[in-house]
Amino acid sequence: MAEAPVVRRGRGRRPAAEVRAGVLSAAGRILMSDGLGAVTFERVAAEAGSSKMTLYKWWPSPGALAAEAYFARSEQVLDFPDTGDLRADLTAQVSAFVGLLVQGGAGRPVAELIGAAQTDPVLAAAWSQHYTKPRRELARVRLRTAQEQGQLRADVDLDVFIDLLWGACYKRLLVPDNEFDASYAATLVDHALFGVVPRA
Amino acid sequence: MAEAPVVRRGRGRRPAAEVRAGVLSAAGRILMSDGLGAVTFERVAAEAGSSKMTLYKWWPSPGALAAEAYFARSEQVLDFPDTGDLRADLTAQVSAFVGLLVQGGAGRPVAELIGAAQTDPVLAAAWSQHYTKPRRELARVRLRTAQEQGQLRADVDLDVFIDLLWGACYKRLLVPDNEFDASYAATLVDHALFGVVPRA
Numbered sequence: 001m002a003e004a005p006v007v008r009r010g011r012g013r014r015p016a017a018e019v020r021a022g023v024l025s026a027a028g029r030i031l032m033s034d035g036l037g038a039v040t041f042e043r044v045a046a047e048a049g050s051s052k053m054t055l056y057k058w059w060p061s062p063g064a065l066a067a068e069a070y071f072a073r074s075e076q077v078l079d080f081p082d083t084g085d086l087r088a089d090l091t092a093q094v095s096a097f098v099g100l101l102v103q104g105g106a107g108r109p110v111a112e113l114i115g116a117a118q119t120d121p122v123l124a125a126a127w128s129q130h131y132t133k134p135r136r137e138l139a140r141v142r143l144r145t146a147q148e149q150g151q152l153r154a155d156v157d158l159d160v161f162i163d164l165l166w167g168a169c170y171k172r173l174l175v176p177d178n179e180f181d182a183s184y185a186a187t188l189v190d191h192a193l194f195g196v197v198p199r200a
Numbered sequence: 201m202a203e204a205p206v207v208r209r210g211r212g213r214r215p216a217a218e219v220r221a222g223v224l225s226a227a228g229r230i231l232m233s234d235g236l237g238a239v240t241f242e243r244v245a246a247e248a249g250s251s252k253m254t255l256y257k258w259w260p261s262p263g264a265l266a267a268e269a270y271f272a273r274s275e276q277v278l279d280f281p282d283t284g285d286l287r288a289d290l291t292a293q294v295s296a297f298v299g300l301l302v303q304g305g306a307g308r309p310v311a312e313l314i315g316a317a318q319t320d321p322v323l324a325a326a327w328s329q330h331y332t333k334p335r336r337e338l339a340r341v342r343l344r345t346a347q348e349q350g351q352l353r354a355d356v357d358l359d360v361f362i363d364l365l366w367g368a369c370y371k372r373l374l375v376p377d378n379e380f381d382a383s384y385a386a387t388l389v390d391h392a393l394f395g396v397v398p399r400a
Binding site: 037111112114115116117118119127128132133136150151152153156157159160161163164165166167168169170171172174175176177178184187188191192193194195196197198199200 | 237311312314315316317318319327328332333336350351352353356357359360361363364365366367368369370371372374375376377378384387388391392393394395396397398399400
């Protein structure tokens with residue numbers, strides 16, 4: 001993703017939304033290149049050309065800022081397609097997610113964010129609010145459509161199905177006993193959709 | 201699990217295996233009651249009645265000791281049943297795992313261990329070696345038997361199926377957007393075994 005350079009307009013004040021976008025962009029860039037530990041209010045303020053006070057006012061902690069920055073950065077890549085073909089859409093979406101983690105450099109920052117969230121309630125709340133809840137809702141919307149169209153059984157618990165698909169990816173990321181690449185997505189989606197018992 | 205009291209035998213030296221078991225038992229007890237941060241060589245040595253030097257010699261870090269202690273502690277509970285009925289066995293095993301996490305007090309220490317493993321390679325290696333690899337192998341053995349008996353299709357990737365089942369549980373634990381209790385296991389196992397598309 002290309003980053004827009006921050007333009008400082010002489011002595012004029014930039015609109016808050018523009019400052020916010022610039023801060024999130026800088027925080028996301030630092031997170032992806034140098035990891036969660038490098039996302040400090042000081043460094044983000046310096047790179048975004050904003051004041052540290054603004055960051056203290058807007059975010060409860062650098063971890064919370066990093067969580068929101070990661071969502072802003074991954075939003076487009078993780079958009080949920082709806083071509084009408086559920087299997088293709090899920091495979092595309094899970095492939096994009098795994099690709100972002102494995103080839104796209106997001107594996108380390110995401111692992112660090114989830115890792116730190118286990119002992120940092122402020123970061124955990126930000127990660128849930130700004131990343132996992134909106135992501136889960138996008139998946140629910142797509143799956144509900146599929147369920148209404150009869151592509152998923154009416155008795156399927158959509159949240160459990162979401163856990164199955166993305167939980168498997170998180171497990172490979174966080175407890176890496178096995179290799180992991182984007183080709184994983186096709187097998188994962190097929191096993192999850194069609195099950196593993198012999199076909200009747 | 202009842203803890204055997206450590207018996208100090210006057211001036212005699214205890215066998216190494218006995219000392220080791222006592223240390224693991226003390227470390228596991230501290231981990232479960234007070235969390236990963238409380239597992240220090242100093243406290244474990246004091247509670248196990250062993251020397252701190254022994255602990256330094258045997259474990260590369262307190263985190264690595266905690267990881268091994270967790271495995272030793274959960275080994276019996278997480279034993280993999282084989283009654284011949286795969287669905288029942290998986291439901292029993294996943295229920296036991298979720299029950300240990302949710303009601304059994306293991307949720308916090310396991311989340312802390314996986315969390316810390318994201319930035320502590322020594323702990324990550326110990327967690328993989330002493331916990332997730334042996335656990336995965338137990339699951340593989342049970343699933344391979346099921347596959348040989350025709351209860352799982354021959355084309356099923358057993359590691360992906362393992363990721364689906366346990367990854368979903370890890371996701372609920374580590375990124376807790378939804379409630380989570382042992383009843384979750386039955387739905388999870390049924391969705392994973394039989395899939396979610398309409399039955400032919």
